[in-house]
Amino acid sequence: MALGDSLAIVNVSKYYKKMKAVDNVAFKVNKGEFLTILGPSGSGKTSLLKLIAGLEAVTSGSILLNNQDITSKKAYERDFGMLFQNYALFPHMSVFDNIAYPLRLRKISKQEIVKRVQDILELVHLQDFASRFPKQLSGGQQQRVALARAIVFNPSLLLLDEPLGALDKNLRQQMQLEIKHIQEKIGITTICVTHDQEEALTMSDRICVMNKGRIEQIDTPENLYKKPQNRFIAEFIGEINLIRGEIIETNSGKAKVSLANQKTITIEMAEEIHNNTILIAIRPENIQIAERESQFNNTFRAKVVEMIYLGEVIKTKTITEAGQELTLKIPPQMSKSITCGKDVILGWNNDDATVIPDKEAAVLYA
Template structure:
């Protein structure tokens, strides 16, 4: 199977008349990586995918595939595999014929086509339905046929445009893992565009968050979630608490900030991030990363709070609390402690320095 390719986007910009849809984007994707571009409507993620595919021309910048410039090449000259939301299967062709089509137009021999398609049918677990037509397949089976057709000719790069958008939630969650497993087996460099946060975090080696045509952050799913670098990323991904704070001390990769009415909080920071003592910042932490505790002894950061609201949401208990009677914070806890909590009760909260971060407001 294919070994994938390196893709480098250097200062890529795209205008539609006076509107800058893609603004000086720089992305480096390594061989075999799965990168998901995530952002709200109008963020530029689909425009960026079209530029890589060759469906749109860039106004400035460079796109390098294995160090070769491709921005002036037509889409078919780029030899890139693509999977669309609607699958675009040929209704008059059966499964075998659909998967074989890219090989047929590339003049592969009948023997090679038979071998390659048989290999792909096994990979995507469709060996028993090769003679069926698209209308006879489930949504998940159609998805796998489209994926097999996109990679059967060993493209250096696979582009996915909202690949799971047409599936219901349960099937979508199943296919997230299936596509990821297939991508890992094949080793193909993959770029996916989606608006689904869970999909991006589940499937990707790296996530690229876009906003208003610009890249806000490119990082691992874990760092995107736990250590957002901008306010937009923090607010866009999941639920998060944000509290005003001020830096009072910096010691290499640790900062101490004042928050919650002058309480000192210890925070792990990235090295060489340009932070200075005296800066006003936002202390950010996920609701599940702060715990209701009995003793402050084993926790780096603690504060007292009063329960304001208790919300049961199945596998999680959401608890709104007030710190110093003014700062509202949301925490997530196990439903098993529900009977120990009550509105108005004073509690102690604890969290460690690696479970929070600081960003510029």
């Protein structure tokens, strides 16, 4: 079984003519880690994966595998397993031959090939399908074959390119867990590219969020969700409320912030923010309907304007007295007491909020 290898991306850039697809990106993937590169389309995530796979050459920077420079190595010299979005199964070969292909290239003995293909087919629960051709398999089965083929030769790195994009929702959720289990079982270092944030949150140890060719933040799924470092991350992952405020004074990591409703709150700041205008980011599930104003650190008076029934929760949109739009999620049983047009008191605790710089404001004040 592969023990896993580490990969370092050092200041890598990729230009297509004048377009910067990947712009000075640097990060490290640890042994056995599952790292997901997440970003909207056009963020450069697929280009980055192609650079790592060696399918395209970097414009500048270097790629290190176990501290050895592999930047100039061609794709066929890198020994990485790759799972393509469309699976890229060879239509003229049976399932067995598809999976045996990388082994045959490595001149492994026939008995060994038969044994290893059978073992891997068992791992992906496709023992009885060895003699089928790709066209005779369902989407999920094709995906398993592609995964088996990508890991059968114990590659030093597994690359997944939008691995579940072509599957329907139920199958996708099932395969997310299956891929994660297999990855943990064989301990292979994995880099996955996706635009699906749910997929990224489910499978990854860490997520690297990219936007316009740059890395916005690399962090664990939990930190990314709870402590977004900037407005892009905050709005890209999950839903969030952003409340504009002005810093009045800072004191040992705490800041006094005045809000639009003339209230002043004291809030912890993760890092130094240089401009005075900031955004307080708070998730809808952390805002609650209060009975008394003293119940929470912060409260707003607001009017309910819209209620959307989502099954588990009711997504409720409100507008505060200061004109700020706030979204929250309330349990369905509360719908009896809350209706559209009703005035409510919204409350949240400072611990649940994060302060991020207001980028637009930064431009204005510059």
